[in-house]
Amino acid sequence: MVTHDVVIVGGSVAGCAAAMLFAREGLTVALVERSPDPDAYKRLCTHYIQASALPVLERLGLTRAIEASGGVRNRLDLHTRWGWIREGEAAPGHPTHGYNLRRIRLDPLIRAHAAATPGIEWLPGHAATGLGIEDGRVASLTVRDGQGVERILRGHLHVGADGRASPVARWAGLTARETPNARFFYYAAYRGLDPNGGRSRMWMGEEGIGYTFPNEDGITVAAATLPKAQLPAFKADPEAALARTLAALPEGPNLAAAERVGPVMGFVDMPNLRRPPARPGLALLGDAALSVDPVWGTGCAFALQSAAWLVEASAETILSHGSIDHALKAYARRHRRELAGHAWHIASYARGRRWWLPERLMLEAAARDPAQAARLFAYAGRSLGLTDFLSPPALARAAATVLRTRFAGGRPRLDPRVETA
Ligand SMILES: Cc1cc2nc3c(=O)[nH]c(=O)nc-3n(C[C@H](O)[C@H](O)[C@H](O)COP(=O)(O)OP(=O)(O)OC[C@H]3O[C@@H](n4cnc5c(N)ncnc54)[C@H](O)[C@@H]3O)c2cc1C
Known part of the structure; x- marks a missing residue:
């Protein structure tokens, strides 16, 4: 017997957004999150939410809370070898801005809104441990709580919003297509860096990219991505190398004069991953479906947008007991139509090629x-x-x-x- 209309694994950006939108359509939702901590947040992020997410954030009713938490409406100054290009008025018909808000604020905020939404059974501290597949369809999900007690959740629709490593995708046999990333990436947060009037800055070259993103509370994230050939020298002292790299850019920031307020984070190998966004009985959202080079700051927006597309494609069908698997095909087509071009272009630049x-x-x-x-x-x-x-x-x-x-x-x-x- 069905326990919920929709069973979602992952209480982060994608999962919470989908849960809220489904619940507002009148569906019952189980939202399963392995972390028991309401203040848990994703550490690997530079917190730039692209403007394409604005319509979804507005629909979720989150923009006021984001701004009350200090979220900065992001505008970009982009430097290339042709000089500065400063983002002004949006092109007609396009969203005016996204937000910069650190995940330490964003994740608890969105989770609290989801947990308080009528129709959502919020299950923190529950880890998904496996899928039940019947007649080729995903038909149930097993979860285990902190005491080791297991429970089986059965939905009309199951959703993997469980991030880049997505155990749900693995259990469902949705394997990732991987393309290499020829660059490594380092970043850290600083207080006391020139906030540039609240405007983000990005220096884009053929070799690599540097950026500064002002966030809430006067904290700015500074980052650089460079070819892997430069990694050994960079790794010897990442903090000094990050400061040196950014200071050498035209009007580059002086990190040495600012106070670092968190660790210098880096990773040396982050291939681009794409999985089929759906199979019978199951949809993947956010990073579980598509996780690309983080330097472009697209992951949160793609997570929010994919949540909205899934709800648009399937909520009415679930309510009217129609063919969910047809709805899932429509979702997968929309996902590809909207994101395949971006994903392909990002993966292509990640190969370390020159500009076309x-x-x-x-x-x-x-x-x-x-x-x-x-x-x-x-x-x-x-x-x-x-x-x-x-x-x-x-x-x-x-x-x-x-x-x-x-x-x-x-x-x-x-x-x-x-x-x-
Ligand atoms: C270095 C770096 C910088 C980035 N910078 C940006 C940026 O500036 N802007 C941007 O938009 N994006 C950025 N991203 C990407 C962004 O962080 C992700 O795209 C975004 O968090 C994806 O959201 P999600 O909800 O799909 O998955 P996640 O945020 O990864 O959440 C997955 C959730 O699933 C839960 N979960 C996993 N397994 C289970 C299980 N078995 N049972 C129950 N729960 C489970 C996890 O606990 C987690 O809460 C960056 C990524 C990296 C690595």
Whole structure:
């Protein structure tokens, strides 16, 4: 007998968002989280939530709580070899901003909202230990509490929102497709770093990327990603190497003059992972379905968006006892349509290649024209897809901008939002 309409494993960004949205549609939800601690949070994160997540955060009713916790509306200054490109007004029809809020604040906040939502049975301190598969469909989930007591949960739909390592995906036989990452990544949080008026900064080069993201309480996250060939030298003293790397950038931050408020975190090997987002009876959300190079700060937005797409595809079907597996196919198609281009592009850059001509064209055009800059930021904020961003008309407009400003004898157009090199 079914115990809940939907059984979700993972009480982090993706799982909590899906649980809240399902419950608001009138469905009963079991939300299973192995950590018993209401203040638990994800440590591996640089806390930049892309603008593509804003509509979901608004739908969840979380933006006010995020801002009350000090969440910074993020805007980006992007430096490339063509100079600074400053994010101004959003392109028409695209979200205006995302948020920077450290996970130490965000995770307890979103979890508390989920736990208080009527219709959700919140099960902290319960670890999922296995799936039951009947007639080729995922039909149940076994969980174990802190005392070792087991319970079987049966849903119409089961959801793995259990992160990059996703035991649920493994039990369901949804294996990850892996592509290599040629770079390593180090970051740390600082107090007393120039907050740049609350604006995030990113220095983007062909070799690597550096950034500073101001968060709540005057804390700024600083990070760098570089080719693995530079790892031995970097690893000898990561704190000094991070400071040296960022200080060498144009108008780069002086980490040495700021107070570090957490450990210097790093990882040396983080391949991009993609799994099929669904199979009969089961959907994967967030990192369980797609976990890409963290330097682009897309994981939380993709987690929130995938939660919303799953609910849109399946809630009505579950309520009306329709074909859930058809709904799951629709969810998987939506996931691919919205994210496959971004995932492919991110994985391609992660191979350590040089920039392609279309990429150089778009960056140079964005440095010279505010409308082109707005489109670039819509793409970076993940509300514009790759095929639209690099469509033939878009490339033609970018080429025209570059030719006009480079060779027409006129000076590049200057705008408060766009500076040229
Ligand atoms: C270094 C680094 C920097 C990053 N920076 C950014 C950034 O700036 N911006 C951004 O958007 N993203 C960033 N990310 C990615 C981001 O952290 C993830 O994409 C995001 O946390 C995914 O959310 P999720 O809900 O899918 O999974 P997770 O946040 O990983 O949550 C999974 C949950 O499942 C639970 N769980 C796992 N197994 C079980 C089980 N068996 N039973 C019960 N519960 C279980 C876990 O306890 C956890 O609560 C970064 C990642 C890394 C590694």
